[in-house]
Amino acid sequence: MMKVLVGILAGLVLMSAQAMAQSGPLRIEITEGVIEPLPFAVPDFVPDGASASEISAQLSRLVASDLSGTGLFREVPASAYISKVTDFSAPVQYADWKAINAQALITGSVKVSGSRLTVQFRIYDVFSGDELGTGLQFVGAPDGWRRMAHKVADVVYSRITGEGSYFDSRVVFVSETGPKNDRHKRLAIMDYDGANVQYLTDSAAIVLAPRFSPTGDRVLYTSYETGFPRIYVLDVGKVERRVLEEQDGTMSFAPRFAPDGRTVVYSLYKGGTTDIYTLDINNGKSKRLTNATSIDTAPSYSPDGKQIVFESDRSGTQQLYIMSASGGEARRISFGQGRYGTPVWSPRGDLIAFTKQSKGRFHIGVMRVDGSEERLLTASFLDEGPTWAPNGRVIMFTRETQGAKGRASLYSVDITGRNLRPVRTPEGASDPAWSPLQK
Amino acid sequence: MQTGTKISGFAHVGLIGWMVFGGVFSAHPDPFEAREVSVISAQDFDAFLAAQQPPATAAQPAALPVPEIPLDTPDVQTETDVEPDQVQPSETSQPETDAAPNAVPTLPTPDPDITDATPVLQPPEPEISEINPTETPNPAVRPVDRVAPTPVAPAPPDVRPDDVTNPEVSPDKGAETPQDVQEATAPEEANDRIVTEADETSTLAPSRSVRPPARPAAPPVATPTPDSQSEPDTSVNASINDALSEAMETAETPRAAPAGPPLSQGEKDALRVSVSRCWNVGSLSTEALGTTVVVAVSMTPDGKPETSTIRMLSSSGGSDGAAQQAFSAARRAVIRCGASGFDLPTEKYDHWRDIEMTFNPERMRIK
Known part of the structure; x- marks a missing residue:
């Protein structure tokens, strides 16, 4: 017994002494950080010749605008710069950029030779003193400088955040003019930031709910051209359209492409019920997926094309359901107070964006695919119709103000609920649909 | 007028007469208790006191502290006493809080003086310092x-x-010696969650607040050690001492690298903060926000990382x-x-x- 006691005691002393000795490095765990925009600097790209000076300045400003517009980055103003970048190939003076807390630095050069615009750029991690990746070069036409700026910003965004970007993308939407009781609507397409607006249809008939194809070359939309809602498909490049689905005594609406680009899922009002159907674009064959007395509409495919989320009032109120892409029993995923509608599956596949009406206000929100972790991102008199950016991090939607002179406009918000900002359009705008990144 | 004077005169005379002869000023002795006492002589008093004192033999309980099993280890106790001694460097650790006033709420520093070292939270005007406790939750929802x-x-x-709070210092016009101009700095406004x-x-009321850090463990209370003289010198103690000395010898072998006491928890926390x-982590991707990285760094003696x-x-x-x-963010x-x-x-x-x-962003993902 005594030997045991002595042994235990000796062991304790040994452990204590070893603990005091603390051999090896000091170990700490950090679990709390901060979430704030990352400061970056974009000195005007160095122009190669006088003809490039104007474009280089505009291009640099657009890169900075793209990055700052995400809410994830904050530009350090040029007035704070200590050193100037006058030679794209010169070594970077990291100390000067550290001193102004620029954590990322983007330098570049612009050259215009005839009808050829060349943009070179590099990205630096200032505090590490390293270049982020290798330098890149884009070549195009001088009038395409905006797209080149977006592409530069895309690369910067991806290299710093490690995820896809969305600057070189487009948005199709419904342009609206006139008062609420006499509103004219037509399809329009623009860059993601509201620039380069082009109209795809005239305002002779009401148009609704345009949706891009997975490749971004076609648009589905609903038109009341015949007096009844009908689905059309429009070739964006040729601006040619054709009716996709037409049955007498029916109404078809809320179309959306499947990820394969060959199938369209939509709602069809027929015989007093509204159900969800699919249509093969190539052979025109349709298939009924739901068969209920309720109103089932607003279907949206999962990115893998295996499931469909839609809204239905089969439980008495408008809620969200998920079913197999081939139909069958649906599983309800929304259980909060209020009514849920217009669900859209995230390109990442992890979240579903929706419109929620609760206590007299409209919200844009997101929830997990299983209905958990519902989060409301916005609140206003009327917010509706979310659409995902190609990287699944930003949502664009329609916000309409109250009253007879109420105006519809587009807004974007980060999925964290931060960085709510309007998207500038020349006229009123609604029903946005985000394209994939352009090739 | 005269009538009034007469009436007043008679009334005063009557009142004074009543007070003098009516017994108003007569003393009413308070009731008291009377006890009979007896006078005793000094010898009797001494004898009486002697009878009240305890017997001189009451000092015997002093022998009780002798332990039956003397397992106390004096050598080990002196080693563990190093922990409370870490209070001494608190003077040198105070500048930590000066340099990081924001970190005060989360720093489980045992030194109460730290609260005095937070100039930001104690503005000079007293009325503001009263407002502060009710206003501080408001930024949580902005x-x-x-x-x-x-x-x-x-x-x-x-x-x-800036990271630190500094008051603005402007040179005194009448100063004879040159004075440094110091720009006023303060930490950036921040919330503890995304709104x-x-x-x-x-609502403007705070819905939640930061959980206060755990109270630092109290220093171990030194237990009184019995005099070594009182320890019985038994064969058990001898074997224990042998075992202890042997154990200490073996433990001292790997101790050669770092000398002195290790960092206290407060010092580690200060580094962590x-x-x-x-x-x-604001610009990290969703996947990177789910990735924990362990980063190693060597430091220079002046506390700077060797990049x-x-x-x-x-x-x-x-x-x-x-x-x-x-890793880049870390x-x-x-x-x-x-x-x-x-x-x-x-x-x-x-x-x-x-x-x-170890940079673990798990808790930052939900914000």
């Missing part, structure tokens, strides 16, 4: 660009954002690309906040010459 573990109230206008537009209209203040030594030891929870993004945090040197005790340099930091 949408601001910065999300941090500890909410920071908005800085006054014309104050440059969406949907939350803004709900310093790094976390620069660990910006070239910063490396990723391991990662978990994400792809290689996500780990690289997470490296930026170490370099940025260590640029002017972390506030670490120089006498314990051997203990923090090499540091391994």
Whole structure:
């Protein structure tokens, strides 16, 4: 017994002494950080010749605008710069950029030779003193400088955040003019930031709910051209359209492409019920997926094309359901107070964006695919119709103000609920649909 | 007039007469108790006192503290007493709190003087200091660009954002010696969570607050050790001492590297808070926000990280690309906040010459 006691005691002393000795490095765990925009600097790209000076300045400003517009980055103003970048190939003076807390630095050069615009750029991690990746070069036409700026910003965004970007993308939407009781609507397409607006249809008939194809070359939309809602498909490049689905005594609406680009899922009002159907674009064959007395509409495919989320009032109120892409029993995923509608599956596949009406206000929100972790991102008199950016991090939607002179406009918000900002359009705008990144 | 004077005169005379002869001033002796006493002589009194004193033999209980099993280990006790001695460096650790006033709410520092070292929270005007306790929760629901573990109230206008709070110092016009001009600085405004537009209209009252850090463990109370003289010198004690000395000898072998006491928990916490203040995860991808990285860094004696030594030891929870993004953010945090040197005790340099930091963003994902 005594030997045991002595042994235990000796062991304790040994452990204590070893603990005091603390051999090896000091170990700490950090679990709390901060979430704030990352400061970056974009000195005007160095122009190669006088003809490039104007474009280089505009291009640099657009890169900075793209990055700052995400809410994830904050530009350090040029007035704070200590050193100037006058030679794209010169070594970077990291100390000067550290001193102004620029954590990322983007330098570049612009050259215009005839009808050829060349943009070179590099990205630096200032505090590490390293270049982020290798330098890149884009070549195009001088009038395409905006797209080149977006592409530069895309690369910067991806290299710093490690995820896809969305600057070189487009948005199709419904342009609206006139008062609420006499509103004219037509399809329009623009860059993601509201620039380069082009109209795809005239305002002779009401148009609704345009949706891009997975490749971004076609648009589905609903038109009341015949007096009844009908689905059309429009070739964006040729601006040619054709009716996709037409049955007498029916109404078809809320179309959306499947990820394969060959199938369209939509709602069809027929015989007093509204159900969800699919249509093969190539052979025109349709298939009924739901068969209920309720109103089932607003279907949206999962990115893998295996499931469909839609809204239905089969439980008495408008809620969200998920079913197999081939139909069958649906599983309800929304259980909060209020009514849920217009669900859209995230390109990442992890979240579903929706419109929620609760206590007299409209919200844009997101929830997990299983209905958990519902989060409301916005609140206003009327917010509706979310659409995902190609990287699944930003949502664009329609916000309409109250009253007879109420105006519809587009807004974007980060999925964290931060960085709510309007998207500038020349006229009123609604029903946005985000394209994939352009090739 | 005369009639009134007469009436007043008669009334006063009557009143005075009543007071004098009516017994108003007569003394009424308070009731008292009377006890009979007897006079005794001095000899009798001494004899009486002697009878009241306890017997002189009552000193015997002093022998009770003799322990039956003397397992106390005097040598070990003196070693563990090193822990309370760490209070001594508190004077040198105070500048930590001066340099990081924001960290005070989360720093489990045992020294109560730390509260005195927070000039930001104690503005000179007393009425403001009364307002502060009720106003401090408000920034928690205001949408601001910065999300941090500890909410920071908005800085006054014309104050440059910085990690530390410094009052503005302007040179005295009548000063004979040159004086340094110091610009007023204050930490940037921050919330402890992301506030969406949907939350803004709900209420201005705080819905939650930062959980206070755990109270630091009290220093061990030194137990009275019996005099060594009272220890019975038995064969048991001899064997224990032999075992202890043997154990100490074997333990001293790997002790050669770092000398002196290790970093206290407060000193570790101060380092942790310093790094976390620069660990910006706002621009990380969703996958990188789910990736934990272990970063190693070697330090110079003045508390600055050697940039070239910063490396990723391991990662978990994400792809290689996500780990690289997470490592970049961690490296930026170490370099940025260590640029002017972390506030670490120089006498314990051997203990923090090499540091391994685990950056675990799990708690930042939900914000």
